[in-house]
Amino acid sequence: MLISDKNIRYWLFLKKTYDIRSYKGTNEYDYILGKKYTYDSYVQNSNNVQIGDFVIFREDDYILGYATIDRIDKFKGKKEMRRCPRCKSSSLMQRKIKKPEWRCNNPRNKECKFEFDNPFLTKDEVIISDSYFKNYIEFDKVITVGEVKSCSATKFSKRVQNAIMELDFIKLKKLINN
Numbered sequence: 001m002l003i004s005d006k007n008i009r010y011w012l013f014l015k016k017t018y019d020i021r022s023y024k025g026t027n028e029y030d031y032i033l034g035k036k037y038t039y040d041s042y043v044q045n046s047n048n049v050q051i052g053d054f055v056i057f058r059e060d061d062y063i064l065g066y067a068t069i070d071r072i073d074k075f076k077g078k079k080e081m082r083r084c085p086r087c088k089s090s091s092l093m094q095r096k097i098k099k100p101e102w103r104c105n106n107p108r109n110k111e112c113k114f115e116f117d118n119p120f121l122t123k124d125e126v127i128i129s130d131s132y133f134k135n136y137i138e139f140d141k142v143i144t145v146g147e148v149k150s151c152s153a154t155k156f157s158k159r160v161q162n163a164i165m166e167l168d169f170i171k172l173k174k175l176i177n178n
């Protein structure tokens with residue numbers, strides 16, 4: 001049951017399995033469904049998430065359940081990034097068979113498409129947030145990724161795949177309480 005609360009915001013947190021995600025520029029963080037989710041300051045909205053907020057969990061193509069944020073621990077950390085040696089983008093495709101193993105897929109510089117064996121490595125300073133949850137509840141009906149995305153609070157985020165997406169309470173309420 002979803003209850004209106006003007007002091008909180010509503011989010012979709014995405015956990016993508018490394019093997020099936022498109023871009024391989026970074027490693028995975030700790031994750032426990034309904035208990036712990038780690039993100040960093042490179043993630044859009046990372047600064048807007050607060051204790052008490054409502055979170056829906058998505059793993060790859062599945063919407064699983066929801067919980068309330070109980071605690072957020074923020075600390076300075078280093079994020080290892082794999083980048084294109086030519087344009088320094090971290091939007092890299094890792095190829096299973098074709099050589100060289102890596103190909104640049106920089107969305108802002110579509111001409112790059114550089115292919116290489118060894119990515120250029122950087123260690124970037126970021127703020128890492130470990131968020132912890134309480135009251136995790138699994139959905140008792142099937143809800144699709146498309147349905148949750150259609151509750152997006154911003155206009156154009158249906159197509160993009162952000163790890164953290166803000167949801168609109170009114171739309172979400174219709175979806176969940178039905």
Ligand SMILES: [Zn+2]
Pocket residue numbers: 084085086087088089104105106112113114
């Ligand atoms: Zn490149």
